[in-house]
Amino acid sequence: MKGRNAFYAQSGGVTAVINASACGVIETARKHPDKIGKVYAGLNGIVGALSEELVDTSLESDADIAMLRYTPAGAFGSCRLKLADPQVDSRGFERLIDVFKAHDIGYFFYNGGGDSADTCFKVSQLSTLMGYPVQAIHIPKTIDNDLPLTDNCPGFGSVAKYVAVSTLEASFDVRAMSKTSTRIFVFEVMGRHAGWIAAAGGLAADYGIPVVILFPEIEFNEAKFLERVDENVKRFGFCTIVVSEGCKYPNGKFIADQGARDVFGHAHLGGAAPILANMIRQKLGHPFHWAVANYLQRSARHLASAVDVQQAYELGSAAVELALQGRNSVMATIERISDDPYQYRIGTADLKDVANVEKYMPVSFISGDGFGITDDCRSYLRPLIQGEDYPQYINGMPRYITLKNRLVKQKLGPFSI
Amino acid sequence: MKGRNAFYAQSGGVTAVINASACGVIETARKHPDKIGKVYAGLNGIVGALSEELVDTSLESDADIAMLRYTPAGAFGSCRLKLADPQVDSRGFERLIDVFKAHDIGYFFYNGGGDSADTCFKVSQLSTLMGYPVQAIHIPKTIDNDLPLTDNCPGFGSVAKYVAVSTLEASFDVRAMSKTSTRIFVFEVMGRHAGWIAAAGGLAADYGIPVVILFPEIEFNEAKFLERVDENVKRFGFCTIVVSEGCKYPNGKFIADQGARDVFGHAHLGGAAPILANMIRQKLGHPFHWAVANYLQRSARHLASAVDVQQAYELGSAAVELALQGRNSVMATIERISDDPYQYRIGTADLKDVANVEKYMPVSFISGDGFGITDDCRSYLRPLIQGEDYPQYINGMPRYITLKNRLVKQKLGPFSI
Numbered sequence: 001m002k003g004r005n006a007f008y009a010q011s012g013g014v015t016a017v018i019n020a021s022a023c024g025v026i027e028t029a030r031k032h033p034d035k036i037g038k039v040y041a042g043l044n045g046i047v048g049a050l051s052e053e054l055v056d057t058s059l060e061s062d063a064d065i066a067m068l069r070y071t072p073a074g075a076f077g078s079c080r081l082k083l084a085d086p087q088v089d090s091r092g093f094e095r096l097i098d099v100f101k102a103h104d105i106g107y108f109f110y111n112g113g114g115d116s117a118d119t120c121f122k123v124s125q126l127s128t129l130m131g132y133p134v135q136a137i138h139i140p141k142t143i144d145n146d147l148p149l150t151d152n153c154p155g156f157g158s159v160a161k162y163v164a165v166s167t168l169e170a171s172f173d174v175r176a177m178s179k180t181s182t183r184i185f186v187f188e189v190m191g192r193h194a195g196w197i198a199a200a201g202g203l204a205a206d207y208g209i210p211v212v213i214l215f216p217e218i219e220f221n222e223a224k225f226l227e228r229v230d231e232n233v234k235r236f237g238f239c240t241i242v243v244s245e246g247c248k249y250p251n252g253k254f255i256a257d258q259g260a261r262d263v264f265g266h267a268h269l270g271g272a273a274p275i276l277a278n279m280i281r282q283k284l285g286h287p288f289h290w291a292v293a294n295y296l297q298r299s300a301r302h303l304a305s306a307v308d309v310q311q312a313y314e315l316g317s318a319a320v321e322l323a324l325q326g327r328n329s330v331m332a333t334i335e336r337i338s339d340d341p342y343q344y345r346i347g348t349a350d351l352k353d354v355a356n357v358e359k360y361m362p363v364s365f366i367s368g369d370g371f372g373i374t375d376d377c378r379s380y381l382r383p384l385i386q387g388e389d390y391p392q393y394i395n396g397m398p399r400y401i402t403l404k405n406r407l408v409k410q411k412l413g414p415f416s417i
Numbered sequence: 418m419k420g421r422n423a424f425y426a427q428s429g430g431v432t433a434v435i436n437a438s439a440c441g442v443i444e445t446a447r448k449h450p451d452k453i454g455k456v457y458a459g460l461n462g463i464v465g466a467l468s469e470e471l472v473d474t475s476l477e478s479d480a481d482i483a484m485l486r487y488t489p490a491g492a493f494g495s496c497r498l499k500l501a502d503p504q505v506d507s508r509g510f511e512r513l514i515d516v517f518k519a520h521d522i523g524y525f526f527y528n529g530g531g532d533s534a535d536t537c538f539k540v541s542q543l544s545t546l547m548g549y550p551v552q553a554i555h556i557p558k559t560i561d562n563d564l565p566l567t568d569n570c571p572g573f574g575s576v577a578k579y580v581a582v583s584t585l586e587a588s589f590d591v592r593a594m595s596k597t598s599t600r601i602f603v604f605e606v607m608g609r610h611a612g613w614i615a616a617a618g619g620l621a622a623d624y625g626i627p628v629v630i631l632f633p634e635i636e637f638n639e640a641k642f643l644e645r646v647d648e649n650v651k652r653f654g655f656c657t658i659v660v661s662e663g664c665k666y667p668n669g670k671f672i673a674d675q676g677a678r679d680v681f682g683h684a685h686l687g688g689a690a691p692i693l694a695n696m697i698r699q700k701l702g703h704p705f706h707w708a709v710a711n712y713l714q715r716s717a718r719h720l721a722s723a724v725d726v727q728q729a730y731e732l733g734s735a736a737v738e739l740a741l742q743g744r745n746s747v748m749a750t751i752e753r754i755s756d757d758p759y760q761y762r763i764g765t766a767d768l769k770d771v772a773n774v775e776k777y778m779p780v781s782f783i784s785g786d787g788f789g790i791t792d793d794c795r796s797y798l799r800p801l802i803q804g805e806d807y808p809q810y811i812n813g814m815p816r817y818i819t820l821k822n823r824l825v826k827q828k829l830g831p832f833s834i
Contacts, residue, residue: 010593013594013595014590014594016586017556044596044597045596045597047596047597065820072586072588072589072590073586073589073590073592073593074593074594075593077592077594077595077596078449078593078594078596079594079596079597080594080597080598081597148526149500161813162815164813165814165815166713166716166717166720167815168817169489169490169712169713169716169717169719169817170711170713171432171714172488172489172490172716172817173489173490173715173716174712175490175494175711176427176431176490176491176492176494176495177430177431177494177495177496178494179461179462179464179494179495180461180462180464180496180497180498181495181496181497185712187713204813206814207814207817207819208819250462271691273709273797274688274691289711290709290711290713291707291708291709291712291713292690292709293708293710294587294706294707294708295586295587295590295591295706295708295714296583296586296587296604296710296713296781297592297604298590299583299586299587299589300583300586302582302586302720305721305813312449319510360758363753382812382813385463385813385814386813387503387810387813388807388810390805390807393804393805395799395803396578396581396722396799396802396803396804397582397585397620397623397624397802398507398585398586398591399583400586400624401586402624402625410689414532
């Protein structure tokens with residue numbers, strides 16, 4: 001007997017390892033053809049479910065699916081779309097269930113952050129209410145590392161490794177140039193609300209680099225900041241600043257806010273680095289360079305953390321196993337057992353406890369002066385950047401897969417929200 | 418009999434592989450103690466010669482010197498300092514010769530770009546005139562790839578690899594996000610006068626990525642640019658733009674020029690990406706992300722090209738061999754024999770022909786519309802990004818060496834320019 005089909009979708013900002021989770025879902029599902037029929041992937045995330053654009057992953061070879069483990073970004077496309085609250089407008093969720101019903105989909109694997117955990121929870125609830133129960137399992141993914149009830153989130157470890165290594169490398173550069181030219185390097189990294197990514201820059205301090213970190217959790221104090229930077233320049237000859245894009249003035253205004261807005265109306269950040277660099281030049285006179293990593297940091301599969309890749313894969317695989325065990329409305333999680341040696345196990349959290357909760361940096365992870373990380377933070381971060389998991393290279397370029405993404409024949413009429 | 422000592426200095430912007438050249442110099446010199454005594458390195462480049470701050474590299478272990486091959490940036494420090502024209506003010510060159518004389522230095526290995534080739538040439542000429550002949554050999558280094566008479570310059574291949582890979586990775590990201598959010602990714606790379614680095618972004622086009630390149634060699638035409646970007650978005654759903662920091666308006670003003678100046682009074686570039694991104698948003702309405710790689714690109718030893726590392730090493734080694742052969746006033750060069758299979762040999766160029774000549778992209782390397790690279794350019798670039806040469810990692814971080822850099826006892830009084 002053939003099992004019911006599964007639907008898998010990628011949500012929100014993609015990462016260097018979200019496809020490793022996709023790989024874990026599809027490879028594990030393929031081992032259970034009696035229980036899971038086909039895995040359909042949403043073309044462009046949940047949009048593909050609403051528009052009935054379902055990628056038939058059974059048409060992709062085992063070899064190509066295996067390549068997902070090494071390929072950054074979202075192989076099926078992702079989206080930034082939050083369905084309307086069903087108590088206000090239930091058409092979106094009803095359409096999802098209609099599409100699931102039309103394609104005999106009994107499993108919903110949703111791979112994303114906080115918003116998608118909420119959607120996943122609602123699908124589980126509403127599908128039951130609507131008489132077509134779907135097992136909804138959430139697979140955590142966010143470079144922001146801000147989901148609750150999991151020790152860490154796939155995607156974060158690789159960004160952390162990228163930021164730690166890049167901070168170290170660029171700091172070696174500034175140090176070499178500091179006698180006659182550049183003395184300041186400002187490195188802007190992602191993290192709108194939580195400073196996890198910026199914190200990773202603090203790992204470069206273990207190599208003799210004077211690093212000043214600006215966290216979103218700490219109100220920006222210009223005078224204190226400039227004083228610390230100048231101290232470092234006087235003592236070491238140079239200073240590296242790692243600034244989170246979400247760093248704010250006491251009045252709540254982002255340093256980086258230049259007025260642009262994204263599709264959700266959120267401030268479109270990016271640009272704290274040049275503002276800080278110019279501030280340092282004007283007030284202290286130090287020559288500077290600055291960089292904004294932006295998408296480079298979250299797509300840098302070439303420098304992914306092996307631990308991160310492995311966990312992303314395992315959580316995708318675990319989601320399928322949980323579904324097969326009859327679980328519903330849960331998120332697969334990482335439970336840390338020990339820091340050193342690093343040990344973890346896969347656990348679960350109820351989606352009702354995950355949705356719409358953001359996990360900030362613990363106060364104990366930020367040093368007293370607000371500009372660095374503590375040993376507790378180092379112990380937390382270090383295991384997550386362990387190991388290299390290089391893609392294959394052909395002619396000097398990494399071999400990344402672009403899937404065929406052939407769509408299943410549509411059965412329903414068009415739909416628009 | 419012990420040979421005369423050698424002086425080695427790093428000049429200008431450092432790279433991911435300039436230390437590999439240092440490694441080649443020091444390891445090769447160590448094989449000829451009868452002909453070369455100690456290798457002294459200038460602390461912070463030529464500044465160290467003027468201030469008589471000479472690093473005694475003989476105090477570094479073989480193992481640590483070997484690690485230079487894997488360590489980015491300038492292990493002895495570099496500087497941006499051009500000595501005054503000796504016909505106007507000869508004190509700088511006279512001081513150099515005084516320091517060389519005081520420390521029995523008979524070989525001058527200068528590792529840098531066009532300015533340092535000029536200095537190297539003058540040292541060779543003036544030392545002879547002053548009755549203390551020093552053999553001056555130049556080792557090419559510049560990520561800008563703009564030195565004449567060598568097929569390519571060490572440092573460039575690794576930046577090209579970084580830019581090609583990063584363009585590919587970030588483009589996969591934008592492609593995945595393009596249905597509901599980001600459709601434009603603007604990636605700003607180095608290259609003040611020549612578009613070699615930006616050209617490397619064109620290698621991502623081989624993987625189905627629509628890439629628009631803005632070269633310094635091509636006057637920026639806003640209307641044509643926006644038209645091309647919009648065409649790509651309509652056809653592919655997204656567009657990646659790789660812009661050289663040196664890209665200019667027809668009136669000569671840099672897109673990136675925001676008024677800051679470096680220590681030489683050159684425009685302090687960086688910031689073309691946000692300007693272009695906002696231009697696209699205002700005129701075409703497409704949501705964007707942008708990144709400025711800046712120092713990240715030239716310090717990214719974690720992604721160095723194996724060909725580049727090897728050539729950097731060989732040119733350092735060749736400089737010593739040339740000195741031992743009695744050569745003077747020459748630069749070691751790369752002579753390409755064939756593209757595929759890639760073959761090259763080490764050659765030489767007379768420094769009088771190198772100094773102050775900048776090599777731009779050949780017209781035949783830029784596509785007719787000015788926004789891409791030709792097959793000739795691909796054939797040129799591909800061999801230079803071949804191979805990976807990963808550093809060792811410990812606890813998730815690359816193992817990079819910081820040398821002891823112990824200074825030789827000073828014999829002369831202080832000096833100031």
